[in-house]
Amino acid sequence: MDRRVKITSQWLKQIVRRYQRYRISIKLGATLALTFGAALLLLIAFLIDSVSAVRANKEELFDRDLRDAVSRLDSDERTTLQNNLFLLTSPERELGPVVLPRQYYSAPQIGPNAAPKHPPRNCFVVLKDAVSRVSTEDKLCSYFAESKNFGSFIFIVAEFSDDYVVPLRFGDRTLSADFIELRLDTSTASASWRIAPQIMPAFGQRKFLTTAYRSTTKGALELDRRVEGWATFTPQSVGHNRLTYYLRIDFREFMGNIAAAEAWPPDPKKVKLAVKRSDWSQWKTAKKISYSDAGIVDFSVATLVQPLLKSHADVKVKRGDSPQPVASYFADDTKTRDEKRFIYLSGYDINIRQDPILKKAVFPDTFVSLEVSHPGVVIEKRVWAIFLTALLLVILTAQSCLAAYRLIIRPILVWTSLSQQMTAHGERAFSLPFSDRIDEIGRLAKSFNALLSESHRRVQREQAENDYRAEVLSLREQNFQVIGHEIRSPLQALSVLIKPEDEGRRYVDRILRALPSLERVHTVEDSITNREAQLRILDLVEFTKEIIENAPLIGIELFDFQTKISAAICRVDPEALEDVLENLIRNANRHRDAETPISINILKDHDRVILQVINQGQSIPEENLTRIFDFGFSTTDGEPGRVAGVGLSISRHNIVKMRGQLTAENLSQNRVRFTINLPLLAT
Numbered sequence: 001m002d003r004r005v006k007i008t009s010q011w012l013k014q015i016v017r018r019y020q021r022y023r024i025s026i027k028l029g030a031t032l033a034l035t036f037g038a039a040l041l042l043l044i045a046f047l048i049d050s051v052s053a054v055r056a057n058k059e060e061l062f063d064r065d066l067r068d069a070v071s072r073l074d075s076d077e078r079t080t081l082q083n084n085l086f087l088l089t090s091p092e093r094e095l096g097p098v099v100l101p102r103q104y105y106s107a108p109q110i111g112p113n114a115a116p117k118h119p120p121r122n123c124f125v126v127l128k129d130a131v132s133r134v135s136t137e138d139k140l141c142s143y144f145a146e147s148k149n150f151g152s153f154i155f156i157v158a159e160f161s162d163d164y165v166v167p168l169r170f171g172d173r174t175l176s177a178d179f180i181e182l183r184l185d186t187s188t189a190s191a192s193w194r195i196a197p198q199i200m201p202a203f204g205q206r207k208f209l210t211t212a213y214r215s216t217t218k219g220a221l222e223l224d225r226r227v228e229g230w231a232t233f234t235p236q237s238v239g240h241n242r243l244t245y246y247l248r249i250d251f252r253e254f255m256g257n258i259a260a261a262e263a264w265p266p267d268p269k270k271v272k273l274a275v276k277r278s279d280w281s282q283w284k285t286a287k288k289i290s291y292s293d294a295g296i297v298d299f300s301v302a303t304l305v306q307p308l309l310k311s312h313a314d315v316k317v318k319r320g321d322s323p324q325p326v327a328s329y330f331a332d333d334t335k336t337r338d339e340k341r342f343i344y345l346s347g348y349d350i351n352i353r354q355d356p357i358l359k360k361a362v363f364p365d366t367f368v369s370l371e372v373s374h375p376g377v378v379i380e381k382r383v384w385a386i387f388l389t390a391l392l393l394v395i396l397t398a399q400s401c402l403a404a405y406r407l408i409i410r411p412i413l414v415w416t417s418l419s420q421q422m423t424a425h426g427e428r429a430f431s432l433p434f435s436d437r438i439d440e441i442g443r444l445a446k447s448f449n450a451l452l453s454e455s456h457r458r459v460q461r462e463q464a465e466n467d468y469r470a471e472v473l474s475l476r477e478q479n480f481q482v483i484g485h486e487i488r489s490p491l492q493a494l495s496v497l498i499k500p501e502d503e504g505r506r507y508v509d510r511i512l513r514a515l516p517s518l519e520r521v522h523t524v525e526d527s528i529t530n531r532e533a534q535l536r537i538l539d540l541v542e543f544t545k546e547i548i549e550n551a552p553l554i555g556i557e558l559f560d561f562q563t564k565i566s567a568a569i570c571r572v573d574p575e576a577l578e579d580v581l582e583n584l585i586r587n588a589n590r591h592r593d594a595e596t597p598i599s600i601n602i603l604k605d606h607d608r609v610i611l612q613v614i615n616q617g618q619s620i621p622e623e624n625l626t627r628i629f630d631f632g633f634s635t636t637d638g639e640p641g642r643v644a645g646v647g648l649s650i651s652r653h654n655i656v657k658m659r660g661q662l663t664a665e666n667l668s669q670n671r672v673r674f675t676i677n678l679p680l681l682a683t
Contacts, residue, residue, distance in 0.1 A: 035397055062357065063359065066361040136161070141157040169198075180245065182195060182247075187270055193212045195211070305370065312331045314330050314331060318371060407441060415432055560598065583647035592615035596615070613673070614667070620672055
């Protein structure tokens with residue numbers, strides 16, 4: 001049991017060591033796997049949610065769209081659809097007539113608003129320009145009444161965009177007016193008319209009777225009383241004004257020898273119509289307009305089912321119980337499609353026949369019905385686009401990780417192994433591989449190789465310098481010891497000759513106390529830091545006054561001393577503090593402007609005393625404010641007989657030994673202030 005635990009522990013430690021060695025590779029691989037898995041799960045969830053949402057929405061939308069499609073037509077329009085189903089399933093048809101349940105024509109009526117009732121909307125065809133094949137604002141409806149009781153007539157209602165009407169004048173055979181040119185062809189006869197509105201005083205300026213002139217075989221125009229009708233001019237608040245013709249043409253001569261009872265209503269497919277128009281303006285100029293033989297059907301079945309087709313549905317139009325559809329419409333806008341395919345494209349969406357949705361609705365009071373089928377599962381463009389984009393991102397991420405491993409991580413692993421060998425072999429010189437590459441890794445390897453070579457040379461050079469420095473320091477220490485021994489004997493003799501109460505005795509005593517630390521030092525800085533402070537209690541105010549009074553002895557005058565406190569009792573080293581104040585006063589004197597005083601202020605701040613030495617002169621550069629206390633740093637030459645760059649460094653060390661602080665700062669008006677901060681003794 002213990003052996004198994006030991007083996008397991010060793011195996012775990014080995015795994016941990018390998019993980020630590022290949023941490024970046026493992027993290028990259030784990031990141032790639034997690035990214036791919038997360039992306040796949042998100043895509044599957046998104047796909048399922050999208051398919052479910054589409055199916056739920058389609059079922060609801062189909063019911064609504066089917067109701068809208070079969071209820072958009074009124075009673076006459078539904079009858080028109082049933083009687084002319086083959087003509088009204090296509091979005092376009094020829095200008096020939098349809099069969100309507102009754103006539104909508106009425107004789108001209110006097111009155112400003114009197115007008116006949118319009119035929120059903122799905123009777124009208126939007127006319128196209130014969131040259132540009134572009135739809136216009138003009139419409140045409142031609143029809144036969146279903147019952148012979150309304151007479152053997154073909155009825156025509158034509159609406160045109162016309163901003164200004166030029167009616168036909170009485171006796172004008174040149175037809176210098178607005179008119180339409182209508183041609184009617186059947187298998188037995190053909191005729192062509194020019195029909196113009198003619199003003200009638202009783203009708204006013206917006207109603208006209210129509211006058212028809214029939215073209216003879218010799219090209220002449222003859223008045224034809226068998227074509228009757230009238231026209232109305234309707235101003236529009238938006239868009240162009242409308243000129244509408246209501247015409248009735250006797251159709252008996254076009255029916256041949258067939259008995260009227262047997263031939264009515266005539267077959268609309270055997271009747272052809274052609275329309276042209278002459279539009280006169282108020283400047284007496286005419287514009288000739290020719291229309292195509294076919295136009296767009298208003299309210300065709302193809303128009304009614306467009307909302308269903310946009311929802312990926314297929315629509316079939318059936319008549320009665322016939323299994324064969326009269327017309328079929330597909331969501332992908334193709335005329336035929338193999339309905340047995342399980343998966344097919346509809347535009348940019350993928351359709352799958354999985355539990356398809358089937359709906360059926362009947363146009364009220366007719367035998368015409370719409371059958372709608374939806375594939376059931378639709379993967380919309382945005383879904384598979386997101387899927388492909390995410391898959392591409394995952395592939396690119398994998399490629400990036402592999403490239404990163406090959407280009408970056410593998411060199412790092414090799415360099416790590418070499419660095420371990422370098423550490424094991426000590427100072428042995430090594431050269432990193434991959435320096436022949438021209439990319440960043442190659443440049444890095446070249447730089448490291450140059451650095452390693454330079455480091456190796458520098459280590460050798462520093463080793464030689466260290467050996468030389470150690471020898472110099474050893475000689476310096478011996479020199480300090482000899483100097484201390486040579487100075488001690490004369491100073492001891494002077495201390496016997498000079499009485500203790502003599503003023504010069506204290507300087508001799510300072511030198512004797514400094515000798516032990518001088519003999520123990522290796523550098524000049526050591527002589528500063530190794531000196532022990534001799535702390536005593538004194539009044540800083542009186543001590544400063546004494547320093548100022550003795551300043552003229554060293555050639556420094558003109559002081560401005562201010563204080564609001566009578567005494568400041570501190571524990572300080574008098575000799576060291578005297579050196580500090582002398583250094584600060586000498587420094588202020590050296591840098592002050594001529595004839596300006598050296599200001600010395602003493603303040604109290606809670607349990608601290610603040611002593612400020614201020615001079616007016618050139619400010620200290622900001623980058624030098626912290627460096628002026630470094631040993632050996634100086635921006636000017638020292639005074640004759642004194643070493644530059646030492647005084648301020650010694651002063652800070654001395655103040656720190658007294659548990660104080662020494663700082664420097666620039667003030668406004670070119671003033672510099674040195675501040676000594678010392679602790680006060682409780683009184």
